[in-house]
Amino acid sequence: MCGLCGLLAAKHNAEDFVEAVEKALPCMRHRGPDAAGTWHDADAAFGFNRLSIIDIEHSHQPLRWGPAENPERYAMTFNGEIYNYIELREQLKKEGYSFNTEGDGEPIVVGFHHWGEDVVNHLRGMFAIVIWDTETKTMFAARDQFGIKPLYYATTAAGTVFASEMKCILEMAEALGLELNLDKRAIEHYVDLQYVPEPESLHAHIRRVESGSTVTLHPGEDVVAKRYFRPTFPVQQVPKGKEQDLFDRITRALEDSVEKHMRADVTVGSFLSGGIDSTAIAALAKRHNPNLLTFTTGFEREGYSEVDVAAESAAAIGVEHIVKIVSPEEYADAVPRIMWYLDNPVADPSLVPLYFVAQEARKHVKVVLSGEGADELFGGYTIYKEPLSLAPFEKLPSPLRRGLGRLSKVLPDGMKGKSLLERGSMDMEERYYGNARSFNFDQLHRVMPWAKREWDHREVTAPIYAESEGMDPVARMQHLDLFTWMRGDILVKADKMNMANSLELRVPFLDKEVFKVAETIPYDLKIAHSTTKYALRKALENIVPPHVLHRRKLGFPVPMRHWLAGEELYGWAQQTIQESQTENIFNKKAVLEMLKEHRDGVSDHSRRLWTVISFMIWHGIFVEKRIDPKIEQRDYPVRL
Known part of the structure; x- marks a missing residue:
């Protein structure tokens, strides 16, 4: 590394x-x-x-x-x-x-x-x-x-x-x-x-x-x-009664991957949130390091922390656990530094707690394991269950589906069923753009009047969808996320935030041998029994403590919606927007109006605001050269 x-x-x-x-x-x-x-x-x-x-x-x-x-x-x-x-x-x-x-x-x-x-x-x-x-x-x-x-x-x-x-x-x-x-x-x-x-x-x-x-x-x-790498998701049907053979293959692949990822001449630790993915990795890692250290982070605001669940998991698997709590002041102060480390902005608020937990971990270890990639490989996002709820629409004639789409547009916002009709009227290529889209075109045009429809997300997603033709609907979404959200957000923040602290992050789920098994999981074993990652959960039944086995992954949730509306970050956000020299890119008046609407409870603009503010800080560092990211050159011991 x-x-x-x-x-x-x-x-x-x-x-x-x-x-x-x-x-x-x-x-x-x-x-x-x-x-x-x-x-x-x-x-x-x-x-x-x-x-x-x-x-x-x-x-x-x-x-x-x-x-x-x-x-x-x-x-x-x-x-x-x-x-x-x-x-x-x-x-x-x-x-x-x-x-x-x-x-x-x-x-x-x-x-x-x-x-x-x-x-x-x-x-x-x-x-x-x-x-x-x-x-x-x-x-x-x-x-x-x-x-x-x-x-x-x-x-x-x-x-x-x-x-x-x-x-x-x-x-x-x-x-x-x-x-x-x-x-x-x-x-x-x-x-x-x-x-x-x-x-x-x-x-x-x-x-x-x-x-x-x-x-x-x-x-x-x-x-x-x-x-050279083109995932195909070559599904092999699992005969009834033989599902356990698949679950066992997943278990063996993960055990082998973690064993290989523990190879190092320095100390290896593990990140541990409250979800199944990081808990599984930590539990398997402890087999190879009885003195394993685990790390997590949380926030001062009640209800936005995985700390308690992670501590319970650490106790259940028998590892020493270290926690870093991040305040709103620390959060805001770190953002310019983080944008400098990123090279290009990523508007994911979880970057900041990841930066701080990596900083804490580097005091104790030189390498950490983490659970990135499990959702994309094993079908872990809730949206992957959507093809089941929309299956009846697929049987309707196209004119009728388009009619339902027109009907959805005249229904009041927030009305029950409006979103279902709207999404059911669209093909997958239209409705699913990955995990991260924050603006529709009208909202985008409000803050960026020069925006072009031909440059929207479909320019990115269309070629990827073309490659997934013939795959089952969940596999198509997984395929899209592998080439968009995962490599554009998940892996960028994983690399940049840990490297910012001279800490090597290893991701055992994203292993070629694990993928060989994961891509063959049938559609019905990814999202079975009203859950996600069903096959993975079955494979981990004897590895992960019961209190997290069926809990959805939250990672490091950030109270951004509340902070931007309250005294924690509202003034900071307002000042950042006002001082930014990005008038040639953004309608700053519209952005400030959006901030006020968010504070007044008119609409939750937190994701959109964070996207714009992140860019403005990046622009202030790399283009205007007005913002000092305050980078400190730190020395670490060669061995830990």
């Missing part, structure tokens, strides 16, 4: 950019405070910040390796962890290869030499990789299947730069001749969805390598991208 920065020069003058790489590294020192290094030849320049987790004394990067006839053929930087590195090392040794380290990075580059680009299909873990082949003059880059680790890039006449954080590319912009114009299409996508969808960033000329994709390029040429 580290931070990488790499440049492929267009004119065989990489040495001219070494100083720019060196100057960019400190802005992501939080990703790797234990060591830093650079390397270059005539074509490529690499920089690296290391968080030492495995083979601490060795495995430094940029890493050089090559066969006997050219022992320094490859240069590699790699961010992440490969959990099957021991098995890969043994497999490659049998093929005649030798190794210089005991780390998880070297098997990647040896595997690349042996398998070529197909190495990504042999890796079990989270990764962003950049490899330079000095012999073929080819640069290869890749991200893991789910997009757990980030990788940004930008191309100019000077060359192409890759980095774990967008800030590194911004630091190198002048040296690269990179224009830093904002992308208005990406801004609209962000405000519509609460996150910037891949491969976009808010800067027009900075993009991201997409999850489950590889890219290759040669000096002076364009990036060529290729997707």
Whole structure:
């Protein structure tokens, strides 16, 4: 788990950019405070910040390796962890290869030499990789299947730069001749969805390598991208009476995944909320670390805390538990700092408590496990049950369904049945846009008069839906969430908030072997018996304490609706809007009216307000350069 920065020069003058790489590294020192290094030849320049987790004394990067006839053929930087590195090392040794380290990075580059680009299909873990082949003059880059680790890039006449954080590319912009114009299409996508969808960033000329994709390029040429991971959800019908066999396969896959995710030369802890996902991970982790520490966070406002349930879970599974309580004042003070760490805004209020619980955990451990991905893989969102309630509408003729849709529009807001008629009249591609849409178009146009209908969420979701044609309706929603909400929000906040505190987060549910089982679960075993994640819950019956087994996941709920309407955050929000220099993007008068409506109880605008305010703070830091995020460079012990 580290931070990488790499440049492929267009004119065989990489040495001219070494100083720019060196100057960019400190802005992501939080990703790797234990060591830093650079390397270059005539074509490529690499920089690296290391968080030492495995083979601490060795495995430094940029890493050089090559066969006997050219022992320094490859240069590699790699961010992440490969959990099957021991098995890969043994497999490659049998093929005649030798190794210089005991780390998880070297098997990647040896595997690349042996398998070529197909190495990504042999890796079990989270990764962003950049490899330079000095012999073929080819640069290869890749991200893991789910997009757990980030990788940004930008191309100019000077060359192409890759980095774990967008800030590194911004630091190198002048040296690269990179224009830093904002992308208005990406801004609209962000405000519509609460996150910037891949491969976009808010800067027009900075993009991201997409999850489950590889890219290759040669000096002076364009990036060529290729997707290697395409989930198919190949459902295998489970014969009646054989359901337990499926549940047992899920249990074994999770047990194996957690065991592999515990591999480290430092202490591993676990986050623990009040839900089934994190509780399952912590319970399984304790089998491998009897002294496991768990961590959670909560708020001072009663009714908005998972603290009590998490404490009960910790007692039930027998682990030591540490709690961090966050006040509204701490919350507001941390937001600019968090926006700086994010690179692009994500309008998810749970970012802030995640930042604080990671900060607390880093005092005790260097690695934590968490439960991200269970909902997307096993059917955990309540909305996944919608196809059952809307099934009668699917049997109606299209003209009748459209008529019901017109009827729903004339019914009063809040009237029972209005939403059901409205959603039942639409096809899935129209009604389901993922977990995060905060504005409809009329609301969007109110605060962003220049918004275009052709840039709305369907521009993002339509191609993903096209790939899921033929899947069952729940699988189609899962497929959409894998490529939108999960990689745009869930995994961005997981990576950025933990790396902000030099803490490695590992997510055992998002494991390729777990996914192989999860994608075969039949529709009726995902949402059976009026619950979600039914098959997973059955698989965890002997692992998770009864008080959480059938409890829905809440994560770290935030009392944002109350805070924005009350003395906690109303004045802060008002001042943030007034001082923001975003008149060319937002109708600030309309935003202030929305804030007042929220305070007066006219409408709950909390999600919409937080989306706009988050952008305004981001803009104040990265564009106006008016807001100081107050970043502190902290030193941590190499071992914990």
